[in-house]
Amino acid sequence: MMFSVAEYLITTFVGEKSFPLASDFWNKLLELPSSSRWPSDLVHQACEIFAQNNGYSRHLAKLLIHLSGYLQELLQASDDDQASIYKKAVNTMYIASVFLKHLIENGKSDRLEEVRLSLDKSKTVPHGFVMGIDSLK
Secondary structure, X not given: OOOOHHHHHHHHHHOOOOOOOOOHHHHHHHOOOOOOOOOHHHHXXXXXXXXXXXXXXXXXXXXXXXXXXXXXXXXXXXXXXXXXXXXXHHHHHHHHHHHHHHHHHOOOOOOHHHHOOOOOOOOOOOOOOOOOHHHHO
């Protein structure tokens, strides 16, 4: 079976393999054209696989870290750079919203532990990343 680049990247994203924050995989995934939308049955299937594997991959937390980084970059970017960064931020938000919606609506318990928004303790966050509201004071 032949996969398109978009199908390969999304299938890899929802899989068990964990990609570090600095991996080029994230750039490729988050630069997908907005025309790379899947039919709802495939989206549901991808969400189910993601829900099973996010505990290992921690990709949701990494996705949200990338979103935060893009939003911080947008605030500091020149007009020439804003379009590219904005596209990545929108793509990141779209992907995050699809999977968050599924995880919240289909969670197996009343606690959101299944969302797994934490990173593995051995992982480092990007330089300049704000870790919490307390660090903004």
